[in-house]
Structures are given as C-alpha cells and as structure tokens.
Amino acid sequence: MCCNPNGEWQGTVPKCKKIKCNAPVIENGRVDGDRQEYNKDEWLTFRCNHGFKKVDDRPSKCQKLGQRGNAEWAPTPACIEITCELSQPPPPGTAYSTQNSVFSLRQTVRVTCGERYWIINTKTTEAVVTCKVDREWDTWPVCKEVTCSRYLPEDNLSWGTTRDTWGRNRLGDTVNYGCARNYERTDGAQHATCTRDGWTPKPLCRVTSAPCPHPDLENADITYGVKHSYNRDDQVRYRCQTGNGETFTATCREGAWTESTGCAASCPPPDFQNAVIIHGVKYNYFSDDEVQYRCKSWNRETFTAVCKEGTWAEAKKCAGYCENLEDGKLTIWSDVKETYMEGESINYKCDAPGEVIEGTASCNNGSWSKSIECPAASCLIGDLPTHLGIAGDPPTTNQVPGGQRLRFYCPDEYYLEGAAEIECSEAGEWKELFPTCSKKCPILVLTDNVIISKPAEGRYLRRKGEILTFGCQGGISITGHTAIECLNGGLWSGDAPTCENHSGCGRPPSLTDGDTVGFPIPPYEDGATVEYTCFNMYVLKGGRFKTCNNGVWTGEMICMKPCTVNAEMMERHNIEFSRNHRHKNYARHEHHLSFVCKRGTTLLHQEPMRKQCINGQMDLPTCG
Template structure:
C-alpha cells in the first residue's frame, strides 16, 4: 500500500507543477486604440481572440494567448474611414473646420458667395460611418424689390424682380427734361438698390468754378441751350469752343490754360539753346538760340538771337535756323544769271558765270558766303545802267545818255525828294545805295512759307506771295504788298483747317465727340449712330475732316427701317417760323419723328403766339399740345 500512495502523490505534484507554468491572458492587457473590447475578461493558454475596430474605423487584430501574454497573429491597424468629396454648392464655397482630409468625424462648413444667400436650414456636413450626413446646401441670388416709376420716367432692365448685380437704367420721357438723381442703379448684396428711383426735372446747369478764370455775369441757374460766358486771368487763355447747357451738363468744360509757347524746331541747324533742355515757355519768358556754322536765324543774317514768348502764345520771331543759301544775283551785270546760278546755292558753293561789258564776255567764279556772292561786285563794269529798285524818283528821266565811268548824274529820291549826285564807278553807281529808302523786313507768318525764295528785305511796293501749310487755311496763295510805311498789307493769318458740324438730325448721335458743338479740326474723325431702335444709319458711319475744310463724306442721316413709321406733320402759316431748316433755310411744311421737339415763333411785332412755344411729337403721331397759331395783337386788344 505504501508504494501506490507515493506514486499517486507524485502524479498530483507533477500536475500542479505544470499548471503553475500555464497562466491565463487578460483582456485588460490588450492596448490597441480604437478597438472594441474583447468578449471575455481572460483567455487560457493557446486560445485566440479577434478584435474589431470601433464604429467609423476600419481594420482588425487577431491575437493568441501564449503562456500568459498576447501574441499578434494578424494586425490591420484601426484607421478612420474616408468619405468622398462632400459636393460643391453652386454660388457657394466650403472649408474643413479642422484637419485636411475627408475622414470620419471631419466637418465641412458651407458659405455663399457675395450677392447670394443660403436657403438651406443646415450649412454643414459631417463624415459619418455611412458617409456624409445632410445634403449640399443651396445658395440663391439676393433679390431686390420691384422698381416703380412715375409717368415721366422710363426704366429698362429687370424691374419686377432684380437679382444681385442687375442694373436698371432710367431716362426721361421728354427730351426737354433730365434725370434728377442716378440714371443707373444696381441690386446690391444686401438686397437693396444702390440708389433710390430718380425723377425728372427741367434741364438746367450751374456755373462751374473755373481755375485761373471767372464767369462773366454769373447766374444761379442756366436754362437749356444757355451759353456760359467766362474769361481767363492774365497769362491764361480760354479753350476753344463755347460751353452750352445741355441734357448732360455743359457741352465742354470751361477751362483756362496757361499761355505757353512751344519750341519745336530744335533739331536741324541748332548748335545751342539757352536755357538748355527747355521747350515750353510762359508768356514773357525768352530763349536764346545759336545756329550752327552753315545755318542762320530765318529771315535774318544773325546766327544767334533771343526770342520772347508773347501774350498771344506766339513767338516775337520764328525761332528756326535755316540753311544759308545765296540767291540769283541781280543788278550786277552778270550775263544771263539764271543760266549759271541755279541748283545748289548753299554756303561754300562755287558757280562759274560771265560778265558782259562793252560787247565783251568775261568769265568769273563766284563763291557763296554769309554775306552773299563773292567777289563783290561779281562784274566790274565800264559803264553804268539805269538804277532799279533803289527808290530813285523817275530814274529813266535822270539816268540816260552817257553813263561811262566817271559820269555824274543828278537825281531825286522818293523818300523826301532829296536832290543828290551819283557817280559811275566800276562798282556801279555811288553812293550805295543811291537812296536810303525804306524796306520791309521779311514777313513772319506762322504756319506759312513764302512762294519762291525769301529775301531778308523787300523794297516799297514789292509784292510777294505766301502759302499756308497743309491743313491750314486759306488754301490758295495770298499776295501781300510792302507799303510806304514799310508794313505788309493784305496779310491773312493761317488758321488750322476746320470742318463745320452741319446736321440738324436730333436722332443722330456723334459717338466719338459727343460734347463738341463747334468746328472740327483737320484730321479728326466723327463716328455716328442713331439714338433709338427702329432707325438705321444712312451714309458713312465715320467721316474725317480734310485739309480743305470739307468732310470726307456727307453727314449721314437716321431713317426708319419701316417706311410706314408714324410721323407728326407741321403746316406753318406765312407769319410763323420753326427751328426746322433745310440747309439754313426755313421750311414751311415738314414731318418729324416721335420724340422730336420743335420751337415755333411768330414774325412781326403785331403778332403773338397763341399756344405752347415748344411742342413734341408723340409716339402715336400727335403733338404734345394743340398746334399753336399766330394771331394779331390788335384783335385781342379790341376784344378786351
């Protein structure tokens, strides 16, 4: 019995010894994030367990209990589920409230763009386990209330239900009135119109503040077509054109520009300018110009001269250097001078010529210098001729017969009829000149040039012609005369060629120069269009002012596409006139289109107008008021 008992005890000891080596694995020892807890609190050795990720996460773990510790068999870490793009809201934007990925738990917040408002109750979406919750919000354009105008104002645009950005344009029904307020308003992002609905008022203008000038006889308010008179301060001049009160204000801004002289010809023949680099000068300021060696001040023999800017914006003398040239020699006994002196006659040029004296021809060579041709004289004569262009009174009466060398002649001068004595020498008659006659300096006419060669001086009664530059008027050459007071008579200034605005068609719009009411300068163009629907342009859309003061094409007209368009007919009586003319002549019978306003007057002191002076043709072919009449005042006086 003792042996079995011992054996049984050994078996129990061995069992308890082995169990001491086999410990359980506990649930609390599992440390993975975002996983559901294991089903049991502990697991025995060799037992396996599957762990699942929490809702919103993807992944899985499989663990095995090995002698009291967990061994990972499969590991797919738990990561947040991803959502697709949340969707764009038309006219809206969105942004993530946190992070940068569309994953479980992420929230996007939607906002509407400027001028749009959200009509959805919820403005956000969140990424859930099943995807995005809610729906994409809706943004609709902000609406503005309906527009209502009175009978004198028309509105174009979406007047019933304006959306953000919509523009409403207003115009007056009558051409004699203008918008009082803003002619264009727009629907703002807040659902309000940018300005209130305007009304119409009579066309008036107020006197502007003019820098360096002032309004003459200013008025508090100027009526339609009134002219603004203004003057400029000393040293300033008014701009071209006359300001007139029209629908959109003054036709041109009354401004005073400082009087300036511009130094233009500074490239050719100019050696030095003092002050250097300055080309614009105020009235009273001066500039000194020095010409290069082969040039001189135009119309003079000077190579250096000062020029002063005058109050009229012109220089006192033309500040230009011209190349030195010699002219065909006259009264120097040269044989047929035009045959030998032609072509290049600039400084330093040499010309061969012949002298004719006592039946003999003598050859010589002349050189062009600053003082003219050398030698002086070109021909040494053995007898003298009748003097010309020397202010001698009746030269043929005193200079006749023997006129050999040494001969003396007595004569009278035109200037004061002085009695003098002349002697024939090899240089011609002495003294030189025979008469100290008066001479006219070469004329200085801006924007013009002398026909033929210009001389520094001209004798009394000399006649010359000048021609205006291209683009200036008059176009034909002008002849002027040097009178006994050494003044040029007959001068006409060269003015820039202009073309007149000669249209009375009120439906015709000048697009390029909408404010011009006077002549247009040479080279400028006008572009036309018609001011309302139903009219088409007949003629050239663009015309240009030419150098002769004529337009390149006749002014176009606006004519109805439908020849059956409604018109208003006017039949004037003999003693009545209107502002409707044909080439400046009054028209007794005519028709005008709807929208046209005419002005009527009566002729004669004993006649007065009964009715409205201005009437407008309406869309249904009737005048805005009964057609007026011209009645005799004496009839009214007798009745009263």
C-alpha cells in the first residue's frame, strides 16, 4: 500500500496467514505418521527405503524462508541410494570381476591382483570387497606393486655393506651383502632377495656355529631329546598339540631350530559379532574345522567360517542391528519389532507426569541414539511397616526420584528382614519390597556349668533362624535340649538345658539316609563308639564313628544323596545317555554321567556333556 498525493491509502490491505508446511512426498522414502500439515518450528520424522539413506543427517524443520515468508522444510527431506564406486578401467595390476563402476549397498566385487601385485592392507592377491552403509568399500579395492623396504634390515651386516638398495627393492630383486665378524650368511645365501615376506633369508646373518636356545616350538610338545644345552645338528622330537599324535624332528641349525613340519594353531571358540553359531559347536577347533553361523539381523541366510592358522576366516561379516528399545521411562509409538536395521528410527513418548515430551530414537552401530532423554518418574514412600525407620534425612515430599536409593534401619531389639537398601526405578516403581523389623530372641539365663558351644557364647540378642548348641563343663551330662532355635516373634523353640552328673550315653542319634551298623544296645560307657553306614547308592562323608564323650555323642557325618536321571528329564533337555551309560539311570555323589544330543539337535550352550552328581543335584546339558 502507498499514500497518494490526496493523503489517502491506495492498494489492498494485506492479510497474514499462519505459516504451515505440507507433508512432503519423498522419493524412495516415507514420512512417519499420517499428518498432512505441520506448524512452524515442528520437526519432520521420515525414513528411507532399504538401500537408501538420508541426504542430510540433520532433522528437517518447518521454517519461514525469505522475505515473502514462504514455509519450507530445511534441510530438504530427501533420500539417495547407497552406492560405492570403482574406477574403470582398473589401475595397473588390478582386475575386477565386473565392468560396472557403481554398486548398491552390500554388493560385492572380487578384486584380483597381478603376479607382482597385492592388496596392501591384507597382503593378499585376491579379496572380495563389500559396499558399506557409509558408501565406502570395507577393503580398499586397489592392488599395489609388491616392494620391500628401501634399506636392508640391520642384521649384523659388515661395515662394507651398503644398506641402501638404490631402488632394487621390487619383487624378485637381489642385493649383495656381507656379514660382520663371527657371523655368516644364513643357509649359505649369496645375496638378499626381495619376496612377499620381505628381505630373505631371515635373518640375513647368523652367528657362526652358534648354540641353539631351549626349544620352544609353537603349538607343539617336546617328546624326546630334552637337555641343558644344544649345539649344531642336535635334534629333538616333538608332537603337535593338534593332530593324530604323529611325532616330528627339529634340528639345531645355525643357532636356530629347523622344524620338519610346523604345527597348526588351534582356534579359540568362535564369537562372531552380531551372529549366532548354528552348527559345528565343540570344545576344541583345529585347522580346517568349520562352523556354520547365521546373522542376527533380518537376513536368515547361513554362512560358513573356517579355522585357519589359529584364526577364523568368516565368509561374511554380519551387519549391526538393534534389538527392541528397552526403557521404562517411555512408550514407543511406532510399530514394535524384534530387530531394527542400521539407520531405522522409532518414535516415542515420555511417561513421566507433567509436560508431554516426544522424541525419536535411531539405530546406530548396534545401539539406540535418542533425540531427548526422558525424565525419570518418582516412587511414593507411603506408610512404613511397624518399627521400620529411614536412615539419614527422610525425603520431605514422601517421594524418591527415579534412580535414587532409600536406606532403612530397625531398633536394637529388632533385626531387619529384607533389603537394607532399595532403589526407585526410572519407571517410578520400587525394585524390591520394603523390609520389615522382626523381634530378636532375648538373652538366655543359663544355670551353672551350662555353656553355649556353637556359635561361640556371646551376651547379645539372637535373630530368627539362629541355633544355639549347648554343652556342659567338666564331664557333666546335659539334660534337656542340646540345641534350640530362635523363632518368629522373638521366641526360642525350647528352654535352655541343665547339666547334671551322669556317666555314659543313651541311644546313639539317628542319621538321615543312613543307620548304625548293628543294633544299638544302650547304655554306653564313656569312650564307647558306634559305627554308621549309609543306605544303598548314598555316600558317607565325614567319620564313620560317633563317640560317647561325657554323656554326649560326638562325631560329624552326612549321607550324600545320589542323582536320578529319568526319561522325562532327558526328553525335556533333548538329550540321551552316551553309549557307555545307556543303561545307567543313577549316579553316586561325585560320580559322572555322559550324554549326547538327540539326533537332529545341537548343544545350545558351550558346556561339557559329561556331568557330575553333587549331593543329588546334576545340571543337565540342553540341546535344541
């Protein structure tokens, strides 16, 4: 509008409208939810289809751009295909299995090097490279010419030898050299040769007629020829730790041991990242052993890994993934799945009372990255059990914030039953029940000559479950309870005994799961003994005899229970007895039973299949 010469406004009065952004249509992607319009400063949540990624990792926001006030998304939400590139034709010495130059996510290319080339970071002449999420190859797909160091290694060379090779350090090149005094060329070599393993021989020079150190052969055990010192041509025999037990010979040559054959290293138990072993599980793995594994992500294809020189050669690396987000402080709005692939996002809402807080979590390197952390809820203290107190300064609001703890105490004549400290979870719930205060049993008044033998006598209150064992001084016999227990409510299970002058002992005490040898014939004189035995399949632990001592039977023993394994238990664990134990359903204490997985099943956890019985308990292996 403008003011004309007549002093009047000329033009249409402008109108203001609310700034809004429309839900964009994203090629190869989609917007989360079904909203069609967004207000200024609101964020847009969208995801890209499989094989595509966001052009900009920053979240898109509805903003007013320019003087005319147009509402647009910034940055622009868009998806691009995840691709990796190869230069065609390949560099010298490099060959690819395809003529394509652009590749999608997880596509592979076989790289083959020429005769005098190799892949620098793997030092191999062939490799399969894979396109990753970051649009880079997992291995740089270019072959470089094999070269050795420019200078010969300092292996006791003579003063007249020039270490600089002056450019003669390509594969197969040779350089003349001499050795220092008291040293000679290894294996009679006439010159140093550049190989894929560097300059050879190794070392270039060795001590003339040097003795050999004590043989320490890798992955082998010496079986014959051990002595204090070893000179030229001395021999030892050894056996590989992995193999069929065949022995080999090593000879002392020029101060070092020359083995007739090398022993392959065993591989550690396979532990592949983001994968589960499905076949081939065992205790020891030797060279060329194989295991099959499956990636935990959405792809259920199986792969094979081979044990080579003490390490596992995996056929495929499993991509990272995220399991369902576990956070008691929030509720997920998106569709809940068991696993989420790298780059996937979910929407959530915080559960804490008060202001409504929403956020987005993205799967990144196997873990969730949240746009905002939800505040923890509080736990209500409520009414405390009788006699229970809160240690320290009790909260004035009668509430404890999530993640904090509360400590308790009882008066001296009571003891605490339960946890002395409990924590408020971030979801606003106590992780454990509140403890209670139980009354202790009172101090006992004992008559003359009565002593507390176990535990040691003490002038203090006792807790529920504590047992006092009594005895008499000076060879006097005990009358009444030899042991009493502190019960609920601070009551003893019986009265304290008295001590009287009696000689000898009455009927010997019974033995659980056992009995005396022969019939008891009381009374027994002081010093008399009675022999005990256990029932069939039970094992006696401790002494076989109890002795009458001042009117009390002394001597400790126990019958250890056998283990029973029936068909129902084995069916539940998908196992059966091994051939040696096929008709054996029982095992004595400390004896063993051996099992095998049922046909068509494999062991679920790495554990021995030979199990030991411990006092009636045997942890059975599980197959599936």
